[in-house]
Amino acid sequence: MLCGFVLTKEVCLRKANVRNDSNLHLVIPQPRVMTGKRPYRANNRYGEPPPKKQAASIKVGGGFKWNLQALANAADSVECGGKSPVSALNELGVRVTYSVLRQGGPAHCPSFTMAVTVADMTFEGWGHSKREARAAAARACLAAFLARAGRVMPTNDKPQDFTADENLYSASEFQSMDTTTSETVSIPDMSNQIKNKQGNSSPAVTPSPGAALFGSHVGPTSHKSPINLLYENYPGLTFTCTFGDGSPLDSAQAPLQLAHSMRFKVVCQIKEQKFEGYGSSKKLAKLAAARSALAVLEERRVEPLAPHHPARTGFLHQTLADHIANIINEKFSDMMKLDVMHSKRKALAGIVITINNNMKDARVIAVTTGTKCVSGEHMSVRGRAVNDCHAEVAARRCLQRHLYAELLKYASQPDPRVPILESDLEPVAGGGYQLKPNRQVHLYISTAPCGDGRIFSPHEQHEPEPDRHPNRLARGQLRTKIESGEGTIPVKNSVNTVQTWDGVMQGERLLTMSCSDKVARWCVVGLQGALLSRVLRPVYLHSLVLGSLLHPHHMYRAICGRIEAFITSLPPPYRLQRPLLARAASTEARTPARAPTFSVCWCCTTPDPEVLNATTGKLENGQPSLLCKQSMFARWQHVVRRLPQLPQELDDVKAPAQLPSNLESLLYKEAKQMCPVYQVSTKSCGRVMTI
DSSP: OHHHHHHHHHHHHHHHTOOOSSSOOOOOOOOOOOOSSOOOOTTOTTSOOOOOOOOOEEEOGGGOEEEHHHHHHHHHHHHTTSSOHHHHHHTTSSOEEEEEEEEESOSSSOEEEEEEEETTEEEEEEESSHHHHHHHHHHHHHHHHHHHTTOOOOOOOOOOOTTOSSOSSOSSTTTTSOTTTGGGOOHHHHHHHHHHHHHSOOTTSOOOHHHHHHOSSOOTTOOSOHHHHHHHHSTTOEEEEEETTSOOTTOSSOOSSSOGGGSEEEEEEETTEEEEEEESSHHHHHHHHHHHHHHHHSOOOOOOSOTTSOOSSOBOOHHHHHHHHHHHHHHHHHHTTTOSGGGOOSOEEEEEEEETTEEEEEEEEEEEEOOOBOOGGGOOTTSOSOSBOOHHHHHHHHHHHHHHHHHHHHHTSSSTTSOOTTSSEEEOTTSOEEEOTTEEEEEEESSOOSSGGGOSOTTOOOOSSOOOOGGGGGTTSOEEEOTTSSSEEEGGGSSOSSOOHHHHHHTOOOOEEOHHHHHHHHHHHOSSHHHHTTTBOOOOOSEEEESSOOOHHHHHIIIIITTTTTOOOOOTTOOOOOOEEEEOSSOOOOOOSOOOSEEEEEETTSSSOEEEETTTTEETTSOOOTTSHHHHHHHHHHHHTTSOOOOOBOSSOBOOSSOOSOGGGOOHHHHHTTOHHHHHHHHHHHHHHTO
């Protein structure tokens, strides 16, 4: 404190300029009060602050200077979707003037050229509307100013997913226009691109039509959606959007009974031709209609996944595949109009019979839904429960009901050997019946069948290197469904491949053959089953149409590729059938929601569908279904004694020509063993699939 006082004293003496004498008086100066603005004094602590550092800027015409950092921030905000080019240019604080230079083009596809004047400089932009042209001109202005500073305006090279429901950008002036063509180039640049495209196009870099339209990978030249291709190649076309049942969008209330994938319907009309598309959103429905149109007009088919993998099976014509999918979906929506609760479904399947592959003569035979199997505690000893309620399996049982109805027409005649013109079956010389040669059976499934046909990633890219994924060893194996769940597991990984009735009743999980394995077996022994093989020749699938998840390579392996090299000789008339593959243009969206526990089954032989409880395998009132083994066996007993039998002869086995007199006391298993040719083919297929 003393030192502080002495220093203060000395300072005060110096400040007050007091005489150093014996009579020392300490005078403490009063603090100076500043009034008004401080006067500027050079090298004074009360002076103005030093000038700020000048920001980097670029000079433009007319003596204008623009902040380089502000330009860069504006360009970045445009590319990330935060602002439109027009808004970013206006926020730079310079007078901006827009004017229309040219306007032309046809009425369905107009063209506009606009100019923007900034700092005595003019930039042009082109678009199909004034908004697009104005945004293109503003973007060209920003790009030019950045180019003067030695910087390039960033571009977004991410390919556009034309099937996505969500908007890629926010609803602003820039984001609502097409960002893949006109906004990045001016009129001279676009003309150069057109010349280069016409004169220097190389087939080596041009993707396949299937990859360009439906592939999961978009190449450098496949940036146009099917809708854009239609607008460019077929001017004058129109798109009409309605609800799935055809009601207008301005209806007072939207129909509630429509399936999710059939919510909207878009009709594309090009001259006198009309093409339909369905989808869960307007965008997906419009895209499906465009795909259907291109499939007919340019003969482009769907190769949705891995188009670089050549499949050894053929492909069904895209128009017929779309028609099959549409009539099955329409039939399901029509019959569930008054039953909204049971219209929910996760998988839809159906069977269609055509005459000479003519769409006009296509008839829906069966429509089914379901993804569950019976619970182990509800298995029926008397065959009154349907064990597998998966949609494709139930559709096959509905087809068997139709075949029984066709055979009943012959059984009700005085002479069962007289052909019936309107029937799908015809007599065979020597006994028995067969499907008419001009009839084709098509199976539609909304997604790939569970099991080996669905073990792949739908969005994986094609790699030239060999597949080293450990799961590849599980491909091509027999798989079983899991009780009280979804999905499949390989048979080799199962705890017990041989199941017993008492073990299942005690709590062991009931294992059911996967749908992919069942379809593979149908390609060998047919769809008619063991009972009908006594009087009917094999009925094979002509095509398999999927609504989604079609990978030609994996699907071919699952249904016939894994067994074709090992099946060398089958007793006639059995053979290995390779059905045609196709994917519908109106794709099925993935629904991660929990699957319902019921199965809707409709056959053309009855007007109303059945609703089965998939857990119990019976109707909701507890009664057995018409698809159960007991019902099928009773129908077989009624029909088989009235019809001529197929010859059942093998090299070492010969079945009796006459049926036993006591058919009523015949067991279900004994009836199935009465067709040894079918049993030999089934065992041969089973041995091959377990290799």
